[in-house]
Amino acid sequence: MASDKDMKLIEDGTRLDGRDFDELRDISIKAGVLKRADGSAYLEWGKNKIMAAVYGPREMHPRHAQETTKAVVRARYNMAAFSVPDRKRPGPDRRSIEISKLVSEALEKVVFTEKYPRSVIDVFVEVLQASAGTRCGGLTAASVALADAGIPMSDLVASCASGKIEGQVVLDLGKNEDNYGQADVPVGYIPRTGEICLLQMDGNLTEEEYEEAMDMTIDACKEIYEIQKEALKEKYSTELEEANLDEVIKEA
Amino acid sequence: MKEILSKITKDYLHRMVKEGKRIDDRDMLEYRDIEIKAGEIEPAEGSARVRLGDTDVYVGTKMEVGEPFPDTPNSGVLTTSAELIPMASPEYEAGPPGEDATELARVVDRGVREGDVVNTTELCIEEGEKVWVLFIDIHVLDYDGNLFDAAGMGVMAALLDSMVPASRFEEAEKEEDYPLPVDHVVVPATFTKIKDQILLDSQLEEEKIADARLTVSLNENDEIVAMQKGLRGVFDYESTKECIRKAKSICEQNRQKVLDAVGRENI
Numbered sequence: 001m002a003s004d005k006d007m008k009l010i011e012d013g014t015r016l017d018g019r020d021f022d023e024l025r026d027i028s029i030k031a032g033v034l035k036r037a038d039g040s041a042y043l044e045w046g047k048n049k050i051m052a053a054v055y056g057p058r059e060m061h062p063r064h065a066q067e068t069t070k071a072v073v074r075a076r077y078n079m080a081a082f083s084v085p086d087r088k089r090p091g092p093d094r095r096s097i098e099i100s101k102l103v104s105e106a107l108e109k110v111v112f113t114e115k116y117p118r119s120v121i122d123v124f125v126e127v128l129q130a131s132a133g134t135r136c137g138g139l140t141a142a143s144v145a146l147a148d149a150g151i152p153m154s155d156l157v158a159s160c161a162s163g164k165i166e167g168q169v170v171l172d173l174g175k176n177e178d179n180y181g182q183a184d185v186p187v188g189y190i191p192r193t194g195e196i197c198l199l200q201m202d203g204n205l206t207e208e209e210y211e212e213a214m215d216m217t218i219d220a221c222k223e224i225y226e227i228q229k230e231a232l233k234e235k236y237s238t239e240l241e242e243a244n245l246d247e248v249i250k251e252a
Numbered sequence: 253m254k255e256i257l258s259k260i261t262k263d264y265l266h267r268m269v270k271e272g273k274r275i276d277d278r279d280m281l282e283y284r285d286i287e288i289k290a291g292e293i294e295p296a297e298g299s300a301r302v303r304l305g306d307t308d309v310y311v312g313t314k315m316e317v318g319e320p321f322p323d324t325p326n327s328g329v330l331t332t333s334a335e336l337i338p339m340a341s342p343e344y345e346a347g348p349p350g351e352d353a354t355e356l357a358r359v360v361d362r363g364v365r366e367g368d369v370v371n372t373t374e375l376c377i378e379e380g381e382k383v384w385v386l387f388i389d390i391h392v393l394d395y396d397g398n399l400f401d402a403a404g405m406g407v408m409a410a411l412l413d414s415m416v417p418a419s420r421f422e423e424a425e426k427e428e429d430y431p432l433p434v435d436h437v438v439v440p441a442t443f444t445k446i447k448d449q450i451l452l453d454s455q456l457e458e459e460k461i462a463d464a465r466l467t468v469s470l471n472e473n474d475e476i477v478a479m480q481k482g483l484r485g486v487f488d489y490e491s492t493k494e495c496i497r498k499a500k501s502i503c504e505q506n507r508q509k510v511l512d513a514v515g516r517e518n519i
Contacts, residue, residue, distance in 0.1 A: 034308065034339070034393065034394045035306035035394050035396055036306075036340065036341050036342065036394055036395060036396065037339060037394070040339075047294060049292075049293070051339065051393055053339040053393075055338070055342055058342070076338065076346055078337065078346075080293075080310065080312065080335075080389065080391045081312065081314060081333070081387065081389040081391075082293055082295065082296035082299060082310075082312025082313065082314050082387075082389050082391075083293070083295060083296075083312075084295050085295045085420075086314075086316075087314035087316065087387055087389075090333065090335055090389070091348065092346075122338065124337065124338055124339035126337060126339055126391070126393065128292075128293060128310060128391070129292075129293050129294060129295060130295070
């Protein structure tokens with residue numbers, strides 16, 4: 001990981017954006033924001049702006065990719081050309097191919113894929129504005145989109161990263177912290193079982209630092225899980241109220 | 253994967269159009285709600301999000317220093333691309349832009365280019381050597397018809413919102429960022445022909461049964477700067493004239509919406 005001595009990341013015990021070491025950036029999620037998609041979610045996480053959409057279960061193309069006993073969860077992570085300071089050339093690159101694979105695998109763990117043999121559940125993650133932590137944001141939004149699409153799942157996946165800056169373990173790296181920090185550990189977490197369905201790490205950490213980072217991340221994922229559930233409740237509880245109201249009127 | 257519209261839906265839509273009605277109760281020449289927000293994307297030089305009914309389009313511009321084309325040594329370079337990503341519709345597939353995306357990008361590009369919207373001469377840094385290259389990227393998130401107008405207005409708003417990032421480039425002629433030199437405000441109006449009816453701003457189902465489509469792009473002096481007829485059907489000469497006549501007041505309104513979104517009264 002690139003380390004730059006010139007970039008001061010901690011001053012007087014606080015981070016550049018004024019956060020505590022174990023503090024998340026602001027996160028907001030809205031479920032069901034797209035019309036065409038079967039399920040969708042829009043997430044803002046610090047300066048990240050990410051849209052996730054789900055199509056399916058639908059017929060798997062190409063045929064040879066079908067699984068006879070279960071559905072395939074196929075995620076596609078993509079960054080808009082204008083999402084970063086230097087224009088990103090449209091289309092998949094090695095980084096986004098890897099992230100797509102990891103997100104697919106992480107989500108497959110919570111989806112009851114055996115219910116839909118030979119089909120595919122397409123998950124699209126579009127990063128509109130990127131500011132560190134887009135894979136975690138994408139995974140977090142994608143699980144809300146899956147739930148919004150009515151896909152049977154054992155749980156949502158909450159995702160977040162921790163890392164190290166200037167020798168200090170911190171939660172949820174911001175952009176400069178990501179660029180000039182010493183380590184980054186993105187994690188996907190299944191709150192109900194405590195399982196980890198995504199884990200990467202780059203940089204340099206001691207065992208103690210790793211544990212410190214993971215403890216922070218897991219606590220944060222539980223926080224994120226609540227935000228995810230709130231997003232779903234917000235969409236579906238209002239619809240339920242309206243539906244009930246109609247019934248009441250009908251009965252009257 | 254082309255989506256199929258059932259025959260019963262088609263018949264129903266045709267019948268409605270024949271009676272001069274639309275599924276969402278709009279008048280033939282009425283837009284759905286248009287919402288334009290500029291400056292939504294920070295890393296972009298300029299950006300806009302347009303919602304036209306349920307159609308949802310983001311446009312972002314990026315600039316860098318590059319070489320001019322040999323035949324235009326003293327003008328900046330303009331590139332427009334569109335991505336119809338699979339998120340936006342079950343019909344779209346991942347991969348390089350197909351013909352629909354290419355047509356969309358080219359029609360919007362033509363309005364900007366032929367309308368001399370951007371003063372490309374001012375984007376020249378050193379004749380024959382260094383010029384500003386302007387990328388316009390159209391990103392469709394939700395496709396519910398009429399991408400041409402949504403993208404066209406989005407591009408115009410994004411251009412008006414753009415700052416030339418001179419401070420980021422050592423080769424730049426100035427040290428501070430400055431607004432992109434924009435000379436004209438060009439916006440499109442897209443008409444759809446179904447049987448003998450002409451509709452404005454068709455939504456998805458209407459677009460699916462459309463015979464022909466006509467996009468007319470006008471500048472602030474009511475001059476036509478670009479046109480495009482699309483789909484297999486035809487327009488007769490009279491109806492093209494009628495479309496252009498109608499486009500004037502329609503584009504006037506669209507232009508106003510774009511200017512409002514960037515907080516300007518004029519360019």
